[in-house]
Amino acid sequence: MVGKDCVAIACDLRLGLQALTVSNNFPKIFQYGDNVFLGLTGLATDLSTVSDLFRYKVNMYRLREERNIAPKTFANLVSSSLYEKRFGPYFVSPVVAGLDPKTSKPFICGFDSIGCIDFAADFIVSGTATDQLYGMCESLWEPNLAPEDLFETISQALMSAVDRDALSGWGAHVYIIEKDKVTKRLLKGRQD
Amino acid sequence: MAMFSQNPLMNGPNYSFGDAPKIGAPEGAREHRFDPYTDNGGSTLAIAGADFAIMAGDTRLTSGYSINSRHHPKVFKIGGTTADQHDATIVLSVVGFAADGEALKERLDSICKMYRYRHGKPMNVKACAQRLSTILYQKRFFPYYAYAILGGLDEEGKGAVYSYDPVGSYEREQCRAGGAAASLIMPFLDNQVNFKNQYVPGSGEGHALQERERRPLSRNEVEILVKDAFDGAVERHIEVGDGLQMMVITSNGVEEILLPLKKD
Numbered sequence: 328m329v330g331k332d333c334v335a336i337a338c339d340l341r342l343g344l345q346a347l348t349v350s351n352n353f354p355k356i357f358q359y360g361d362n363v364f365l366g367l368t369g370l371a372t373d374l375s376t377v378s379d380l381f382r383y384k385v386n387m388y389r390l391r392e393e394r395n396i397a398p399k400t401f402a403n404l405v406s407s408s409l410y411e412k413r414f415g416p417y418f419v420s421p422v423v424a425g426l427d428p429k430t431s432k433p434f435i436c437g438f439d440s441i442g443c444i445d446f447a448a449d450f451i452v453s454g455t456a457t458d459q460l461y462g463m464c465e466s467l468w469e470p471n472l473a474p475e476d477l478f479e480t481i482s483q484a485l486m487s488a489v490d491r492d493a494l495s496g497w498g499a500h501v502y503i504i505e506k507d508k509v510t511k512r513l514l515k516g517r518q519d
Numbered sequence: 520m521a522m523f524s525q526n527p528l529m530n531g532p533n534y535s536f537g538d539a540p541k542i543g544a545p546e547g548a549r550e551h552r553f554d555p556y557t558d559n560g561g562s563t564l565a566i567a568g569a570d571f572a573i574m575a576g577d578t579r580l581t582s583g584y585s586i587n588s589r590h591h592p593k594v595f596k597i598g599g600t601t602a603d604q605h606d607a608t609i610v611l612s613v614v615g616f617a618a619d620g621e622a623l624k625e626r627l628d629s630i631c632k633m634y635r636y637r638h639g640k641p642m643n644v645k646a647c648a649q650r651l652s653t654i655l656y657q658k659r660f661f662p663y664y665a666y667a668i669l670g671g672l673d674e675e676g677k678g679a680v681y682s683y684d685p686v687g688s689y690e691r692e693q694c695r696a697g698g699a700a701a702s703l704i705m706p707f708l709d710n711q712v713n714f715k716n717q718y719v720p721g722s723g724e725g726h727a728l729q730e731r732e733r734r735p736l737s738r739n740e741v742e743i744l745v746k747d748a749f750d751g752a753v754e755r756h757i758e759v760g761d762g763l764q765m766m767v768i769t770s771n772g773v774e775e776i777l778l779p780l781k782k783d
Contacts, residue, residue: 462703
C-alpha cells in the first residue's frame with residue numbers, strides 16, 4: 328500500500344494444507360536490502376525456493392554492481408526470473424514494495440505466477456483473501472496517507488479481510504517503510 | 520466470431536434448453552440437456568439501524584460478460600395493499616438468478632397479501648421471515664437460485680435484517696452483503712458497522728486490548744457506508760455497477776432512493 332513518502336507491506340501468519348493449519352507463525356515477507364521488500368503467497372515449498380533464489384540473485388547483483396538493488400530493478404528481476412519458468416512455473420503470486428533509493432518515491436507492484444507485472448499507484452493484494460482485501464482496500468485507502476495513518480489503514484484492511492477468509496489469519500506482520508526508517512509491527516489477531 | 524468469444528453464452532447454443540450435438544460425440548448422438556439456471560450477477564446489501572433498516576442493491580443485470588440491462592431492480596417492497604406497494608412495510612432483496620428472484624418476490628408478496636386479507640392486519644417481519652424460509656425449503660431439491668435478504672422493523676420498532684441461503688437457512692443480523700461482490704463488501708461491513716478489529720487506543724496489548732464499544736449508526740452514516748461499499752465493489756467487480764437502489768424503511772414507511780454508479 329502506498330502512502331505519502333512511505334509504503335507499507337503486510338502479511339498474515341497462517342500456513343495451511345487446505346483446511347488443515349500446519350503453522351501459525353509463517354511470515355510471507357522477505358527483505359532484500361534497506362528498502363526493498365517482497366511478499367509471497369502460494370505454494371510453501373516454492374515460497375522458500377523463490378525467496379532463497381532472490382536472496383542469491385540480489386547478493387550477486389550487489390557484488391557485481393557494488394550498490395543495493397532498487398525496487399524497480401528488483402521487480403524486473405522477479406518478472407524475468409518467473410517468466411524463465413514459463414512452462415513449469417513457481418506457484419507463487421509475489422508483491423514488491425519499496426522506496427526508490429535515489430528519489431525516495433514509493434514503488435509497489437504485483438505479479439502473476441509467470442511474471443506479468445501489475446504496476447499500481449495505490450495498493451496490491453495477493454493470496455486466498457484477494458476478494459476480501461480488494462473490498463477493504465478499495466473502501467479504506469486514500470491518497471497521501473502519513474506513515475501512522477498508513478499503518479492503521481493497512482492493518483485494518485488486512486485484519487478485517489483475513490477474518491472473512493477461513494484460509495488466512497493467525498496474526499500478521501506489518502512493515503512501514505520510510506526514507507530512513509523501517510518499522511515492523513506484529514499484530515495478534517484472532518487465533519481461530 | 521462467437522466461437523472465439525469468452526462469453527459462455529455466445530459459445531454453443533444461445534439458449535438454455537441445449538439440444539445441440541456435443542462436439543466429438545459419435546455420429547447421430549445427441550445430448551439433451553436442461554440448464555434451468557443462469558447467474559445474473561449483481562450485489563445486495565442490508566444494514567439494520569436503531570429505528571430503521573436500509574436495503575440496497577445495484578441495478579445491473581448480466582449474463583456472462585454481457586450487460587442485459589442497466590436498470591433492473593433487485594430490491595422490492597412486499598405485502599402492500601395495492602400493486603404499487605405504496606403502503607408496504609417489508610422489503611425483499613434477491614440476487615443470483617433474476618427469474619427465480621422475481622418468482623420468489625411474487626410468491627412472498629401474494630402470501631403477504633393473503634395474510635392481510637385473512638387476518639385483517641399486515642404480516643410482521645418475524646412472521647414473514649419464517650414464511651420465506653418455508654417457501655425456500657419447499658423447493659429443497661429444485662431450489663430458487665436466489666440469495667434473499669428481508670428487511671423491516673420488528674415489533675419494538677427496531678431495524679431488522681434477515682438473510683437466507685437458497686434453500687431457506689436463515690438468521691437475523693445487523694448487516695449482510697449478498698451476491699457477486701459479497702466477499703468484497705462483507706469484511707468492510709464487519710469493520711465499519713460492527714467495529715470489528717477496532718480497539719480503544721492504549722487500553723492494553725495483544726488480546727488484552729479493549730474492543731471499541733458498539734454504537735448504533737445514524738441513517739445518514741449508514742447511507743454513506745452503503746454508497747462507499749458499492750463504489751468499492753463497482754471498482755473491482757465487473758458484474759456490479761450502473762445504478763444503486765436503496766430502500767430506507769422507517770416507521771413512516773419505505774423511501775426509495777436511486778443513485779448513479781459507474782457504468783463501465
